[in-house]
Amino acid sequence: MKRIFLLFNVLSLVGCVEHHITEKPANNLIDHGDYAIDTFFPSQVQDERVRFLIFHYTAVDDTESLRLLTQGKVSAHYLISSNPGKFNGKPVVLQLVPESKRAWHAGVSGWAVRNNINDTSIGIEIVNDGFHEHSSRRQWIPYHKEQMILAASLARDIIARYQIKPQNVLAHSDIAPLRKTDPGPQFPWKTMAQQGVGAWPDAETVTKYLQGKHRWSSGDVMIIQQALAAYGYTIPKTGKMNSETQRVISAFQMHFRPRNITGVADMETEAIARALVEKYCAQMPLLICCENLRYHYIA
Ligand SMILES: [Zn+2]
Structure with missing residues (x-):
């Protein structure tokens, strides 16, 4: 029958x-x-292949950036020059790879449950030297205002077209924290978030998780590791500070607490990480770590 x-x-x-x-x-x-x-019968069940938007600095000047990204072994979908040209009074971004194609900008990378972020991302390179070394101190180079205005407009458009979640708008250093430092602590993540580009914690939630303690006092390494893992970072969950943990925390601080990026596991880092998990983890049902985290200390 x-x-x-x-x-x-x-x-x-x-x-x-x-x-x-x-x-x-x-x-x-x-x-x-x-x-x-x-094409008369479109399926109801389909979504976008692009899930992430990744920002970079090129660490070299305009000419060298263009040469490397068009003739070298790396590429990106977009390149924002140091002084963007104008067309009809509007700033111009260079498109080096169509969005329908994969650009080679992320390398070995991971976020949440995904690896090989090149497969699922759009990459934006911005011409910026990164940092200059002065007697073993790093001086990070600010971005030009015109570059950031263009970056925000471009990013908002990409985010809207692919419905990219705020927590999936990331730094290269977020998805490859042991290898990369770009776009660095001068990238204005808070301002970008205020313009609809990327995630940012709510100040009152950060205060709640500070629990009255001083922001520079010691945080709990295990809680920070678990919160960062839940948020998407690849980090050991040992409860012990080691060089790998310190570098991942430093990458996190470059994004969310740029005034101190030494990788120290302080109370403010812990509070920001927990505030981000509280704000964004509920929207990430695929992330198993979120469930673990609730068991451990959020519930
Ligand atoms: Zn990069």
Whole structure:
């Protein structure tokens, strides 16, 4: 009986398709030479392949940036020059790779449950030297205001088209914290978030998680590791400070607490991490760590 029912359904569908092809005008049919594609029956279950937006600095000047990103072994979808040109009074961004193609900007990378972020991201490179070294001290180079205005406009457009979540707008250093420092602590993440680009914690939630303690006092390494893992970072969950943990915390601080990026596990870092998890983790049902985190200390 079941087989008869299935057969009837198949025949009905075939009949329906044939009926539709012979009776509808052909604007849903695309000729591909030896065959044709009919787009009349779109599936309800589909989404975008692009899930992440990644910001970088190039660490070299305009000429070298363009050479490396067009003739070298790396690429990005967009390049914002040090002084963007104008067209009809509007700032111009260079598109080096179509958004439908994969650019090679992320390298070995991971965020939450995903790796190889090149596969699922749009990459924006910004011409900026990164930092200059002065007697073993790093002086980070600010971005130009015009670059950030253009970056915000471009990012808002990409975010809207692919419905990218705030917590998936990231630094290269977020997805490759042991290898990368770009776009660095001078990237204005808070201002960008205020313009609809990326995540930022609520100040009152950060205060709540400070629990009356001084922001520079020692935080709990295990809680910070668990919160960062829940948020998406690849970090050991040992409860012990080691060089890997310190570098991941430093990457987190470059994004969310740029005035001190030494990687120290202080109370303010812990509070910001927990505030971000509280604000954004509920929207990440795929992230198993979020469940663990609730068990450990949020509930
Ligand atoms: Zn980069």
